[in-house]
Amino acid sequence: MNEGKIFEKDFKDSVPKDVFIYRFIDGTSSWSNDKCPKCHTQIEKNTRFQAKNICDYFIVNRGKVMFLELKTTGLTSFPFANISDSQITKLENAVTFTGIKAGIVVNFRKYNETYYMSIELLNLLKSQTVAKSIPISDFRKHAILIKQEQKQIHWRYDIEGFLK
Numbered sequence: 001m002n003e004g005k006i007f008e009k010d011f012k013d014s015v016p017k018d019v020f021i022y023r024f025i026d027g028t029s030s031w032s033n034d035k036c037p038k039c040h041t042q043i044e045k046n047t048r049f050q051a052k053n054i055c056d057y058f059i060v061n062r063g064k065v066m067f068l069e070l071k072t073t074g075l076t077s078f079p080f081a082n083i084s085d086s087q088i089t090k091l092e093n094a095v096t097f098t099g100i101k102a103g104i105v106v107n108f109r110k111y112n113e114t115y116y117m118s119i120e121l122l123n124l125l126k127s128q129t130v131a132k133s134i135p136i137s138d139f140r141k142h143a144i145l146i147k148q149e150q151k152q153i154h155w156r157y158d159i160e161g162f163l164k
Contacts, residue, residue, distance in 0.1 A: 070105045072109055080133060117134075125142075
């Protein structure tokens with residue numbers, strides 16, 4: 001399992017049992033739907049597409065809705081290339097509705113630090129720089145630190161504290 005999937009699993013496993021969390025399914029799908037017009041046999045022609053989800057997770061806690069895109073990096077900054085413009089647009093649209101929050105959760109493996117940054121702040125920082133990434137120092141200054149502790153192998157995140 002890659003680092004991203006391990007982070008996502010540890011994050012999901014940290015969510016309290018009374019909080020609803022849903023993982024949007026992503027990945028490439030394909031199907032074959034063509035038949036020969038003369039003999040009506042299936043033609044070996046696959047159509048493929050990549051799902052373009054708004055984010056990784058949808059959380060409902062005490063009537064509040066949160067859309068979260070989870071990322072992990074071994075770098076000292078978060079590259080803007082790690083989140084699509086389409087996702088940013090969709091997340092920005094979501095927060096225009098009352099009671100909805102959206103953002104990214106970035107795990108900096110090198111520092112054992114994990115932060116939540118709202119989509120509004122991410123977009124503001126992106127618009128104010130020519131750099132191709134957000135340094136960890138900006139996360140430390142502006143984002144919300146999610147407490148974490150390492151169990152034997154996996155990490156446990158204080159999701160309950162973060163959601164308050």
